[in-house]
Amino acid sequence: MLQFGIDLGGTKTEIIVLDAGGNTLLRRRTPTPAPSYTDIVNNIIQMVKDAAAETAASDFTLGIGIPGAMSPASGLVKNANTTCLIGKDLKGDLERGTGKPVTIANDADCFALSEATDGAGAGYGNVFAVIIGTGCGGGWVVNGGLVSGPNAIAGEWGHNPLQWRSENDSQIDCYCGQQGCLETLLSGPGLRQQAEKETDIDLKAQQWQQRAEGGDAQALEVLNNYYLRLAKALAGVINLMDPHVIVLGGGVSNMPGIYDAVPQLWTDYVFSDTVVTPLRKAMHGDSSGVRGAAWLGAKDSA
Ligand SMILES: [Zn+2]
Numbered sequence: 173m174l175q176f177g178i179d180l181g182g183t184k185t186e187i188i189v190l191d192a193g194g195n196t197l198l199r200r201r202t203p204t205p206a207p208s209y210t211d212i213v214n215n216i217i218q219m220v221k222d223a224a225a226e227t228a229a230s231d232f233t234l235g236i237g238i239p240g241a242m243s244p245a246s247g248l249v250k251n252a253n254t255t256c257l258i259g260k261d262l263k264g265d266l267e268r269g270t271g272k273p274v275t276i277a278n279d280a281d282c283f284a285l286s287e288a289t290d291g292a293g294a295g296y297g298n299v300f301a302v303i304i305g306t307g308c309g310g311g312w313v314v315n316g317g318l319v320s321g322p323n324a325i326a327g328e329w330g331h332n333p334l335q336w337r338s339e340n341d342s343q344i345d346c347y348c349g350q351q352g353c354l355e356t357l358l359s360g361p362g363l364r365q366q367a368e369k370e371t372d373i374d375l376k377a378q379q380w381q382q383r384a385e386g387g388d389a390q391a392l393e394v395l396n397n398y399y400l401r402l403a404k405a406l407a408g409v410i411n412l413m414d415p416h417v418i419v420l421g422g423g424v425s426n427m428p429g430i431y432d433a434v435p436q437l438w439t440d441y442v443f444s445d446t447v448v449t450p451l452r453k454a455m456h457g458d459s460s461g462v463r464g465a466a467w468l469g470a471k472d473s474a
Pocket residue numbers: 330331346347348349350353355
């Protein structure tokens with residue numbers, strides 16, 4: 173059976189069709205219609221119909237990754253930054269429109285499922301994966317299946333506070349209503365803001381990386397401070413879940429120094445005499461969200 177996946181983003185909607193072996197048969201993206209729920213739903217239905225016609229698929233699974241979550245209490249969308257989705261019966265509307273069962277998950281969960289299925293976490297039983305970009309969305313996969321939980325927030329690591337905080341770590345207000353969430357320090361914008369506090373210089377994460385590669389001592393210190401915060405934050409994950417592997421995606425995960433520095437730094441905070449957990453970069457890059465959505469439908473119907 174073919175697997176259809178949709179990655180619904182704020183600006184683009186992407187569809188992928190995978191065969192059972194994970195090979196890509198079709199991949200296409202369209203702009204997400206301006207904030208109209210009906211237009212968004214109709215656009216997805218049309219993309220599915222077009223892809224089904226093009227791949228001559230009559231029997232397929234359909235999974236959708238969204239920038240939000242499904243409320244277990246109501247079955248409706250919650251926590252979505254594409255706010256016109258909130259409170260809507262997206263699952264029901266798409267099932268009526270496509271005639272197929274639809275599985276919906278948070279986009280970070282789709283990322284985790286993709287990497288755990290045939291990416292950097294393949295072959296490991298307990299996988300924690302996190303997208304560090306404009307935010308810090310995490311997902312948790314055990315024995316090939318997403319861990320969800322009664323509140324649909326398993327793996328939502330970014331809205332915990334930083335453990336072992338130092339006095340230099342900012343206590344920034346987070347949009348979630350709390351202060352000092354990991355996301356406010358570790359996301360790309362968080363790195364930028366914290367670095368500006370340390371140096372009075374306003375540069376993006378990528379620009380700090382470039383300066384560090386040129387041997388700039390101040391940039392190296394900025395990155396080392398960042399690595400230490402990331403190590404503390406991931407040590408908390410290891411102490412709680414002891415994953416077999418941790419996978420990083422998103423823009424910040426492209427900083428190559430992370431993969432040597434962070435596992436050396438987290439040993440001071442993990443409650444174990446040795447720490448063997450590998451820290452790996454995502455294999456599927458920008459494709460992970462949509463690939464994970466496709467696996468989502470397949471696993472739900474298996
Ligand atoms: Zn928060």
